[in-house]
Amino acid sequence: MPANTVFMEEMDAFTYRSILDRNPIVFVPVGAFEQHGPHMAMCVDAALTKQMAAAVAERVNGIVAAPIIYGYKSQQRSGGGFHLSGTTSLSAATLIGIVKEIVLNLAEDGARRIVFMNGHYENYQFVFEGVDLALHDLKLSGTDDVKIMLMSYWDFVDDETIDRLYPEGFTGWDLEHAGVMETSLMLLFYPDLVNMDKVVIEPPATMPKYDILPINPDYTPASGCLSCAAAASAEKGRILRDVATEHMVGAVLDEFE
Template sequence: MHIDPTVLDAAVTSSPERDLAFTAAPEYASWCQKRSVVLIPVGALEQHGPHMPLGTDALLSHAMARGVCDLMNAKADAEIGSAKVAQPFVYGYKSQQKSGGGNHLPGTISLDAHTLTTYARDVTRGFLAQGVSSVVFVNGHYENYQFLYEGVDLALRDLGIVQGSERNALLLSYWDYVDDSTLAKVYPDGFPGWDIEHGGVLETALMMRLYPSLVNESAMVDHPAADLPRFDRLPVVPERTPETGCLSSPRGASREKGEWLFSAATSAIAADLLQELNLT
């Protein structure tokens, strides 16, 4: 689908002031002399039902990181430091049946644990070794988290960074910053739970807010939420995943709900990072 640039805002557009991909090396080196924070979006290439693209997780984490970066820099003391956004990790760890539908579904192309861990280790070590003060992973794919954690931990060990060091790394998943009052507005009939929120209202609403041209509303499905066992079975039993790949229905998603979710998450993340990293 064609993306109409007139409907995109700063959260999904690039700028040399914010995005490292468009920053020249001398500017980067100068920026590292102050308290520098690199936000790294992390997603996956994973099916998200018939109404959304395979890159949904990476697209959303990238937009979240950019939104957070803008809020941080608007409030940070420029004499102390600032934040920038690195290119996203666009592949992630294996989709699991109880959280993403399963790695068996077409369009889901995944990394082994060692690959993702090594990727996170190398990137974290590279930034911190060059003088970046803090590396922050903004995760948008549930299954990634522990392997990012392992990579970061190994990178700190490689560099000899110990407790009390000014250099550090943080990990977060953006959905953890959606507060209860926002969830109550988005789900007036009750929040069904994060375990089945894949291809459902939350991701769909955020995509409608951030990338409306990539959401095919006519293809949105409406079926009961997946009823999955409390255990994981390998190999998976494919028929336990709804044929659509959605673990819950996206019906009820709207651009307005996406704005509520985006605003709540980015504001809360920015506030946490500003305080934790002493940028004000």
């Protein structure tokens, strides 16, 4: 077992219990199992969020719970769509239930400071709902000292960094699916799971301003990517990690210390 790991999955239960005794901040990464084009593995959202959570946890002496590796239905305008093979999605009710039960279990273990870190655009409101329902139940059973924070890591990349990393203009986080940010972070954390030779060179996807069901597959580019990852690099990944981590550490300490 690796000594001093922040990952709960890698700890024995006795070490975990002794760490919980000091009331650490417990980070829960929330990802998705989703196609990320021809150039990246399908694990991206969960894998990156786990690493971003670890980067923050290390700075605040926290720990990282096992990630939720499936997420809410990939939306066509932010993830290419749940119709695509290689995307295995959960319903809203299931994701809400998973989040709620994780909170109740962690609280039962003694966790009192929890951060849900989101890495899949579509998850956010359902994570919020699961957290709120869990806190409601905890309160009814007499536990009212659990505090929970929710965040999506890309919201902590500041405008100055965006200008620096996207000199040709930034299309928005929704179109970043399998684009420069995720690909750069994957090159930093998991270079073996990226093949830059397979990046499709194409303009950003043009999506309608509305959703249509059943999905019209023609709106999603054949690559499944919503913007081009050709400009991605491990160095950009390092900048994104460092900037986002710095701001997340600040926010977490503001709320919990």
